Amino acid sequence: MELTVNGERFTVTRRAGSPGVYDFTWDSGPNARYGFTAAVHGTARLEDAELEDAAPEFLGQVDPATGHLAE
Template sequence: MVLNVDGERFTVTRRAGSRGVYDFDWESGPNPGYGFTAAVHGAAAMRREELEDAARGFLKQVDPATGYIGD
């Protein structure tokens, strides 16, 4: 699934064999292949709103100068 959040585009893939685990590839980001993983416990799936919230949380951590999560 393609997810557009705050002007950024992510390809979100539900990880096969792992209940409630999603891999986010930051397609519009400055670093090819960079992204993150999010998971939900106690449920089989994350709702779209939860996926969007996860992407926003990731973006808040990214250092604009490097395009990577900062220290």
């Protein structure tokens, strides 16, 4: 799934063999193949709106100077 949030592009994939786990690759970010993972407990799936909500939370934690999560 391709996702654009706040002008940033992500590719979201469900992790094979891990129900409820989604890997987000930040395609428009400054660091190749950088991103994050979101998960829901059990075998439930995240709805599109929930996936869209996860991206701004991630972006809000990124240090603009490095493009990585702030420490």
